Amino acid sequence: MIQLKAGQNIPLTADVIRFSAKASAALDVSALVVADNLRVFDTGDFVFYNQTEAPGVALAGDEVTVTLAQVRAEAKAVLLVVSADPAPLGGLGPVTVTLSESGTAAAEFAITPLAGETALICLEVYRRGEAWKVRAVGQGYAGGLAVLLTAHGVEVDHPGPDAHVQSAQAATPHHDDEGAITGPRPAAGAPLEMSHGVERLWMIFEDAARSAAALIAARDYADNRLDEELSAAVSDPAARNSPAGAAAREAAQQRHDDLIVVAEANHRRDSEHLIGELAAADDQLPPALASWESAAWDRPAAKADGIRLGELYADERGPLRIPYCVPVPLTRPLWIDTEYSAAVVPVVGALLARLRAADPTRRTRLDVIDLSGAFTGLVAPLLPLLNGPVVTDHSEISARIKALADQAELAEMAYGSDNFTPPTEHRVLLAADFPHGYQPVDAQRIGALMLRGDLIGLSIMIVGTDESDSEDETIAVLSQASRHLPTITDTPMFDPWTGSAWHLELDLLPPDPHRQARLLRVD
Template sequence: MDEHFTAGQNAPLSTRTVRFTATASVLLDLCAFVVDDRLQVTSSDDAVFYNQPATTGVRIDGDAIVVDVDAIRPGARVLCAVGCERPVPVATCLTVATGRTVATFHVEPGAGTETALLCWEIYRHRDTWKVRALGQGYAGGLVEMFTAHGVDVEAPPEISATDAAQVQGEEVPTPAVGLSPLEMLWRIFEDAARSTAAYTSSIEFARQRLDDELSAAVTDPARRTGPEAERVRGRAQRRYDALVEAAESRYRDDSAALAAELLTLDATLPPALASWTSPAWKRANTASDGVLIGELTADHEFLRIPFGLPAPLSRPLWVEGDPAELGPVVSSLVVRLLAARPGTLVHLVDPGRSLAELEALTAARFAGPPVHDRAQVPAKLRGLADALDLDVLAQQVDGGVPTSPVLVVLGGFPYGYDHEDLLQIVRITRSVGGGRISVVLAGDPPDDDDPVVRILRSDAQTLPVDGRLADPWTGGRWVFTPDRLPTETEHLRGVLDGNSLQD
């Protein structure tokens, strides 16, 4: 047995121990029931879920449910199921202990309302263990499913994706209720990551199945050539095409839903996280817990996901690239940081004059004249480091109220700075200001960098102008494209000048 099942399809089970796994664009709760011929449990002990991880013959093992058919009591069968936080397609898989796939089944929630799905039935027919794809859903979620199979549920059981993640040692996302703007964007990113991983898994399964069928066809000398060989290859290709088409259709639907959610969300985000065309840039100042720094796309490019960082910056942010080309990227970042924290004052050091557009746009926020003359750089950095140290000392001694937030922007870095300048920059980046100080460095480091530059690189978070990163949920690879300041900036001045612009 090694095939993709449709609802109702059954086949002999070729292994004595089978692992049930499932993936979707949201977190899932795996569960199982050991039931009789009427599909009822003997007692609530026959249900397996995060808070009751094992019964005789069935257990949770990491992100899988393992069924040992030889240990199942006589006359019983096993139902494998999932619960999800909202109705989404679910890709399920049965494998052996070595990881080899023996069967897959994609379950679609009926009428778009079902948040609990029966996926597989493992049962004995005469002397043979078999498996059947089910696909039955429950609009009432896990509570309805548990009750339908005779499990005593006195109150809604706390079988949530968050709790399951805690049991399995995964990072637990913030609950949907009360999410901050940055957390909402990260939740959509997580949904996109899981949807993309499910799509990739489906395509890989289809490709592996095609390879296996074509390989099996050529092992029989009588079927390697001629009309029969052509029919075998044709059937294999048609099955592959159907699987790919179904996977792409599901992925496009998921991506369209997320894109619609992003479009609606964009109008409600604070300026620092919103698109440049959002009406947020024409409203009064609104603080933000994060700043948009770019967008992510998967290799399939069905969807573009906004990508943000917390504000204020917890670490120096080093924007790497040719200083002559970094202007729009650094300008976008600085404008968004200023929008995120109304009242922030900017200290700009730019010996190479690579950020001229930024100067014109943010002049109202400067704490003093920008420094362009190389000879003035040491005094500026030393004075700023001393002032920050005194401010921190005042807070420690008498609990003085800190002054306005500070954003330090260093252009043409590190070529426009000598060793002593770099030491002063380390002092600035390591000032303890309770989130008051954010530092942006812009430029390419030299190959044989100064030891102090290495310290700064170690302390800083790097923002590549073009690069790739892995998402923290599935390890999927994403292409990162940094945000750039738009060519038309007049609509931004209301926020940057501290005033409100009317539509």
């Protein structure tokens, strides 16, 4: 049985597959049949306990069976999902899912949610040409099954976190007062579904990663074969300096060079295609996901399902640069690794601009802890958004963080008593200079906010040195659970599909004050 890792995919060999899952919490399994835009087609495409069948997909007890030949022809994929109702405190915990073919367990995928997720897309069974493959996904939703369903075009009775799904219907397009089409787009038509921009950009990233891995593998193979052939050519001392030996070495080198030429041509072809695809997408993407040069920043704000953090590149593999994006709301804190807060002011400015742009329908409120005063200039135009004065004295840190933690705890209590109201504001906590000046209880409360902050619409940014190896266990765990953004040039990152190395160039807020005001939407 194959032990899958996140992002890994394998071909399916049987027509009938079965999906099951186990965890310490009682789990519900379900499935979504989706189109190219990763949204359902209609009412019948969500298979769950109140609707146990769709063409080719059936739920029986705690197992989903997919008969691939019977899945609707226009479907792109079947998403296999687990959730818990009621949601356990702290999230699902470790989940192990099993995929069986012809009655035999073929693959297993262990998922360890880090941010209190209560619903997971575990596996994606998807078409690749005439064949079918399965990909290990492990994408979590701290907001629960209702948020997961809404993101894929399903309307539910109660849209709050971890809502109990009484009934479901596919969201259908409708016209707003100005006549514009809203809601999910049809499966055919536009090549990029912008309400799922993050997922589409990650698909492009996956294509780039696999092309890069093929190039790396071809180079390694050509180099290794050249070494072996050259060794063989000189193994006979009598022929080492003969014309035959020289010819053998030249032939080996030519074979090596020919392999490299073909591999680089294939990679260049792939890269040129992806560069064109990204260029076309950039003008369509909402601002939070688009480049600073995109016309999207000159148009009215548009909601996005994520934010762009920067670009991934590898100079030794050519000019392709892939947007590195993460979903919003942030379910993990963004931790900007630096010893000097002043050095990352443009990085934080870019993140604030994109977080603001991600959901223009909600007011943004900022809580800023800035002991060194590094962010004074950045925060000045954002004063109307501040939730109280900037914290500049270490003695005031605990009170500010406690206030946020208390609000999240009250929201959790309200949710537990069915009095929960989804947040109407986007809260952002910027905790700079961490952990200097912070008390141990502050780290504990930030950890608690990581688990339940989504109940008050909170995103967290931490600025400080990487504390993953801290002797303080609470700080170490918080650091390990965060998404780290390296600021040291050429720090390698590794894609989740092939393990190929990439470098991350973080987005920086442009220095021109007038342009900053436009990007921060404060002019």
